[in-house]
Amino acid sequence: MTPTDIRNPDYFHKVVDCQWACPAHTPVPEYIRLIAAGRYADAYMINWKSNVFPGILGRTCDRPCEPACRRGRVEKEPVAICRLKRVAADNKGDVRARMPHRPAARNGKRIACVGAGPASLTVARDLAPLGYEVVVFDSDRKAGGMIRSQIPRFRLPEEIIDEEVGYIADLGIELRLGKRIDSLAALLAEGWDAVFVGSGAPRGRDLDIPGRKEAAANIHIGIDWLANVAFGHVDRIGKRVIVLGGGNTAMDCCRSSRRLGGEDVKVVVRSGFEEMKASPWEKEDAMHEGIPILNYLVPKEFLHENGRLTGMVFEKVAAKYDEKGRRQLVPTGEPDVRLPCDDVLVAIGQENAFPWIERDIGIEFDRWGLPKVDPKTMRSTHPKVFFGGDAAFGPKNIIWAVAHGHEAAVSIDKLCSGEDISERPAPGVTLVSQKMGIHEWSYDNDVSHEERRRVPLRPLDVALKDIRTEVELGFDAKLAYEEAQRCLNCDVQTVFTGKLCIECDACVDICPMDCITFTHDGEEEELRKRLKAPAWNPTQDLYIGGDLKTGRIMVKDEDVCLHCGLCAERCPTGAWDMQKFFLEMTHAGAACRS
Amino acid sequence: MTYIAKPKFHHPKLPTNKLGYTRRDYEGSVSTLCAGCGHDSISAAIIEACFALDLPPHRIAKLSGIGCSSKTPTYFLGHSHGFNSVHGRMPSVLTGANMANRDLIYLGVSGDGDSASIGLGQFAHCLRRGVNMVYIVENNGVYGLTKGQFSATADRGSKSKRGAVNTDAPIDLVGLALQLGATFVARSFSGDKAQLVPLIEAAILHKGAAFIDVISPCVAFNNHPGSTKSFDYVREHNEAVNRLDVMIPREPITAEYAPGTVREVAQHDGSIIRLRKLAEDYDPTDRLRAMAYLAERQAAGELVTGLLYLDPEPRDLHNYLNTVEKPLNALGDAELVPGSAALAEVNAALR
Numbered sequence: 001m002t003p004t005d006i007r008n009p010d011y012f013h014k015v016v017d018c019q020w021a022c023p024a025h026t027p028v029p030e031y032i033r034l035i036a037a038g039r040y041a042d043a044y045m046i047n048w049k050s051n052v053f054p055g056i057l058g059r060t061c062d063r064p065c066e067p068a069c070r071r072g073r074v075e076k077e078p079v080a081i082c083r084l085k086r087v088a089a090d091n092k093g094d095v096r097a098r099m100p101h102r103p104a105a106r107n108g109k110r111i112a113c114v115g116a117g118p119a120s121l122t123v124a125r126d127l128a129p130l131g132y133e134v135v136v137f138d139s140d141r142k143a144g145g146m147i148r149s150q151i152p153r154f155r156l157p158e159e160i161i162d163e164e165v166g167y168i169a170d171l172g173i174e175l176r177l178g179k180r181i182d183s184l185a186a187l188l189a190e191g192w193d194a195v196f197v198g199s200g201a202p203r204g205r206d207l208d209i210p211g212r213k214e215a216a217a218n219i220h221i222g223i224d225w226l227a228n229v230a231f232g233h234v235d236r237i238g239k240r241v242i243v244l245g246g247g248n249t250a251m252d253c254c255r256s257s258r259r260l261g262g263e264d265v266k267v268v269v270r271s272g273f274e275e276m277k278a279s280p281w282e283k284e285d286a287m288h289e290g291i292p293i294l295n296y297l298v299p300k301e302f303l304h305e306n307g308r309l310t311g312m313v314f315e316k317v318a319a320k321y322d323e324k325g326r327r328q329l330v331p332t333g334e335p336d337v338r339l340p341c342d343d344v345l346v347a348i349g350q351e352n353a354f355p356w357i358e359r360d361i362g363i364e365f366d367r368w369g370l371p372k373v374d375p376k377t378m379r380s381t382h383p384k385v386f387f388g389g390d391a392a393f394g395p396k397n398i399i400w401a402v403a404h405g406h407e408a409a410v411s412i413d414k415l416c417s418g419e420d421i422s423e424r425p426a427p428g429v430t431l432v433s434q435k436m437g438i439h440e441w442s443y444d445n446d447v448s449h450e451e452r453r454r455v456p457l458r459p460l461d462v463a464l465k466d467i468r469t470e471v472e473l474g475f476d477a478k479l480a481y482e483e484a485q486r487c488l489n490c491d492v493q494t495v496f497t498g499k500l501c502i503e504c505d506a507c508v509d510i511c512p513m514d515c516i517t518f519t520h521d522g523e524e525e526e527l528r529k530r531l532k533a534p535a536w537n538p539t540q541d542l543y544i545g546g547d548l549k550t551g552r553i554m555v556k557d558e559d560v561c562l563h564c565g566l567c568a569e570r571c572p573t574g575a576w577d578m579q580k581f582f583l584e585m586t587h588a589g590a591a592c593r594s
Numbered sequence: 595m596t597y598i599a600k601p602k603f604h605h606p607k608l609p610t611n612k613l614g615y616t617r618r619d620y621e622g623s624v625s626t627l628c629a630g631c632g633h634d635s636i637s638a639a640i641i642e643a644c645f646a647l648d649l650p651p652h653r654i655a656k657l658s659g660i661g662c663s664s665k666t667p668t669y670f671l672g673h674s675h676g677f678n679s680v681h682g683r684m685p686s687v688l689t690g691a692n693m694a695n696r697d698l699i700y701l702g703v704s705g706d707g708d709s710a711s712i713g714l715g716q717f718a719h720c721l722r723r724g725v726n727m728v729y730i731v732e733n734n735g736v737y738g739l740t741k742g743q744f745s746a747t748a749d750r751g752s753k754s755k756r757g758a759v760n761t762d763a764p765i766d767l768v769g770l771a772l773q774l775g776a777t778f779v780a781r782s783f784s785g786d787k788a789q790l791v792p793l794i795e796a797a798i799l800h801k802g803a804a805f806i807d808v809i810s811p812c813v814a815f816n817n818h819p820g821s822t823k824s825f826d827y828v829r830e831h832n833e834a835v836n837r838l839d840v841m842i843p844r845e846p847i848t849a850e851y852a853p854g855t856v857r858e859v860a861q862h863d864g865s866i867i868r869l870r871k872l873a874e875d876y877d878p879t880d881r882l883r884a885m886a887y888l889a890e891r892q893a894a895g896e897l898v899t900g901l902l903y904l905d906p907e908p909r910d911l912h913n914y915l916n917t918v919e920k921p922l923n924a925l926g927d928a929e930l931v932p933g934s935a936a937l938a939e940v941n942a943a944l945r
């Protein structure tokens with residue numbers, strides 16, 4: 001095999017599993033160490049630069065980093081990365097002085113953003129300090145998009161939204177709220193240098209079965225209902241509530257119902273409990289609040305009397321697998337299930353809708369009604385129109401909206417500078433030795449064996465009383481420290497220099513995880529099987545080192561390395577060194593231009 | 595020296611043995627030797643061998659003298675019995691322990707200074723008595739612990755780190771062991787676990803005096819050009835006569851070898867040692883020819899490694915003394931006190 005080229009930024013970036021998995025590539029271990037050191041404001045700013053909404057995301061992020069976290073492969077559970085982020089936000093103090101300033105002068109370029117959700121706000125944050133005049137339009141009266149209109153307050157208090165949207169508003173952007181854009185053609189005609197569409201996926205799917213029309217008064221589309229709750233138009237629901245659907249929206253609907261008068265609230269899903277789309281922790285939270293989840297029930301009919309909803313009928317099904325292994329839901333033949341109820345919330349999916357985009361202005365759509373967007377540049381088929389967030393590729397989440405926003409801002413900045421937007425800027429990378437003494441490192445290499453800490457919750461009776469009461473209390477300083485210590489510092493890389501190695505085996509012997517093997521060369525597939533511990537996880541790279549006197553190669557399986565630095569401590573010649581890899585994405589600005 | 599404890603986490607697929615232990619369960623506390631010391635690799639090999647043989651840690655006793663090498667029992671088999679004795683005196687303490695309790699597995703760990711300099715007499719006598727044990731010398735050619743003076747195994751003409759030349763003739767522990775009647779004699783290299791681990795396994799299974807001389811570079815004082823115990827020198831001059839696999843009876847034989855290249859030697863306990871021949875005509879059961887061969891190759895400047903001599907039907911000190919099967923320390927008064935009638939009989943015989 002060819003020796004690993006560690007100058008390729010992707011190689012070590014991949015080793016930092018959390019950062020690699022984060023759509024915005026937040027330098028996670030760096031901020032976790034800052035939290036352990038009590039440097040909350042510094043930790044907050046690292047987050048703020050990467051993901052724009054640390055306080056919001058620290059409570060709500062879909063956390064793709066956590067399933068990726070190396071700790072989850074070493075023991076039972078990953079590091080509570082998301083909730084540590086909240087610790088930085090909760091304890092940072094006043095960070096206004098650290099925020100970018102409004103530019104002294106404008107650069108004369110004007111950018112319109114449709115929608116004031118996280119995608120547009122990211123574009124605005126990245127571009128405004130550079131001198132762009134950014135105008136953000138939203139039909140809602142407050143900025144934040146679905147962060148404000150959908151996510152219930154018991155998960156995300158409104159002050160947090162106000163604060164973090166405020167940091168962006170303070171950069172001198174113009175928010176035109178309560179202003180719906182009804183025609184993209186008309187907007188383009190106003191002569192903007194670029195238009196960013198961050199209008200989300202605003203349409204909730206309906207369920208067309210018998211009784212839907214007759215009982216309409218008590219059947220609500222989940223996301224519309226949540227928006228009405230968020231904006232205070234709805235503050236009650238019936239005692240018996242059925243929530244249809246197994247995604248995160250359904251979880252927010254049922255938990256909101258429990259706080260608005262719902263006593264007997266059930267979630268009903270067509271498929272199995274395991275296949276539900278909701279994150280495991282959201283299901284757990286719902287069940288903790290006394291909400292049962294009934295599965296394998298397919299809605300058949302709404303029951304009603306004198307124009308009032310009285311219940312629902314479901315057909316019982318079971319999962320059957322055909323020869324090709326595809327799952328089908330087949331009726332079991334058992335009697336139908338009738339569940340009485342006063343209200344039904346339909347949370348069975350979300351769709352995009354662009355009634356305000358004319359189809360003859362150069363923006364092409366695909367078969368599913370989604371715009372054709374280049375996933376690298378976020379540009380549509382119109383040279384000046386960019387998409388991002390849920391509007392680009394269908395409903396995702398906040399952190400993807402942010403990541404799209406950054407990329408779109410880079411494209412817009414390059415476009416307005418007359419550059420080729422398909423040439424993307426390389427990330428900023430540094431690699432610095434952590435050696436301080438023979439056995440001293442500038443990071444804490446003593447691996448904690450502690451289990452994942454639970455976030456303390458408010459008592460259930462208090463939490464259910466008021467929909468504005470936040471359920472999670474967040475980690476205190478002690479819990480935060482203990483949890484932060486669980487991080488394995490995957491960014492502190494093991495760096496190998498073959499020329500220095502005397503093949504003494506000391507690193508092989510000390511390594512607690514059997515990561516290192518010295519052996520004769522071979523093809524990767526075969527090599528993986530004959531390592532000291534077989535490298536069975538193909539998503540994790542093998543680090544290959546050459547230049548050895550015996551002609552063998554050094555193979556390190558990155559998979560379960562603890563980054564404990566013992567290999568480097570035991571190495572008599574310094575052939576192993578622990579070096580901190582810091583990667584920061586290049587955002588809009590001088591660095592992104594060629 | 596490392597300051598942090600080795601993390602308890604281990605590879606998620608780390609295998610367990612028949613007793614349900616992982617290899618990590620056979621470790622000791624973290625080594626305080628110099629980083630890169632060959633002795634640490636030998637510790638790792640001992641750990642692997644004991645794991646592979648499914649040995650219950652509490653049935654092993656590790657004994658040593660004084661030296662860096664003699665410190666290593668702290669770094670392996672943390673749940674076994676241990677005795678760190680006086681400089682050069684490990685063999686007599688081991689012999690005594692073995693006399694008292696023949697049921698334990700005895701692992702004597704020593705250095706070239708400990709065994710060939712101050713302890714040469716002890717070394718000689720426990721081998722000629724045939725004490726059932728594994729005697730490992732971690733041979734670096736110097737007194738590592740006292741900062742690198744030549745030991746008695748340093749080759750004539752080899753240079754110290756400071757450039758001083760050794761003028762004394764070396765003691766060849768392997769040659770001595772063969773002469774003194776050890777029934778298992780091997781030499782290996784700390785940097786070659788593929789060879790060393792099966793040698794240790796075979797030595798443990800051997801029911802007699804087993805001696806292994808392991809060349810083990812001292813990275814601090816004897817790993818420079820001019821040394822004959824450095825990683826580079828040993829790698830260049832190493833001539834292995836054979837490679838072996840140890841077959842415990844329950845294990846099916848899966849490895850395949852070219853015909854005529856393998857020799858199987860059945861040991862007394864039913865285990866089989868398969869030797870893959872590397873040197874033509876080397877017969878490890880012929881003691882006299884082995885001695886001649888070693889002398890010849892040594893004169894040619896080669897360092898012969900492998901299983902050099904094996905007596906498949908060894909006898910040990912307990913056989914010679916005809917002691918009871920039951921360990922002496924487990925005998926009670928009934929067996930040990932002959933009573934006044936027997937005493938009277940003895941006294942009468944002496945009158």
Ligand SMILES: Cc1cc2nc3c(=O)[nH]c(=O)nc-3n(C[C@H](O)[C@H](O)[C@H](O)COP(=O)(O)OP(=O)(O)OC[C@H]3O[C@@H](n4cnc5c(N)ncnc54)[C@H](O)[C@@H]3O)c2cc1C
Pocket residue numbers: 060061062114115116117118119120137138139140144145146147150151179180181182198199200201202223226248249252356388389390391395396397398399401
């Ligand atoms: C119930 C629910 C709970 C969720 N919980 C989470 C969570 O916990 N974590 C998470 O990461 N994600 C969550 N999401 C998803 C997340 O809210 C979205 O993925 C994210 O907000 C998308 O951001 P965006 O910027 O693309 O658009 P949006 O946030 O949807 O914002 C779009 C904005 O555009 C405005 N708009 C639309 N059309 C026009 C127009 N023509 N003119 C003017 N304005 C217009 C809308 O009013 C809206 O304010 C949740 C979604 C729902 C429905």
Ligand SMILES: Cc1ncc(C[n+]2csc(CCOP(=O)(O)OP(=O)(O)O)c2C)c(N)n1
Pocket residue numbers: 660661662663664681704705706707708709712732734736737738739740745
């Ligand atoms: C009776 C006695 N004499 C001398 C010493 C000093 N001393 C300690 S270790 C050692 C030599 C150890 O050499 P070796 O056995 O080769 O071990 P190494 O450190 O090289 O592994 C000596 C001479 C001592 N501890 N006790």
Ligand code: SF4
Pocket residue numbers: 016017018019028029068069070071078079081486487488489490491
């Ligand atoms: S252990 Fe820390 S650095 Fe490694 S993946 Fe998890 S959070 Fe990231």
Ligand code: SF4
Pocket residue numbers: 494510511512513514515516556560561562563564565566567568
């Ligand atoms: S840092 Fe080195 S010793 Fe520690 S687990 Fe990784 S490879 Fe092994």
Ligand code: SF4
Pocket residue numbers: 500501502503504505506507508567570571572573574575576630
């Ligand atoms: S400890 Fe250092 S010198 Fe020894 S084998 Fe490992 S990398 Fe090479």
Ligand SMILES: [Mg+2]
Pocket residue numbers: 661663705706707732733734735736737738745
């Ligand atoms: Mg020595």
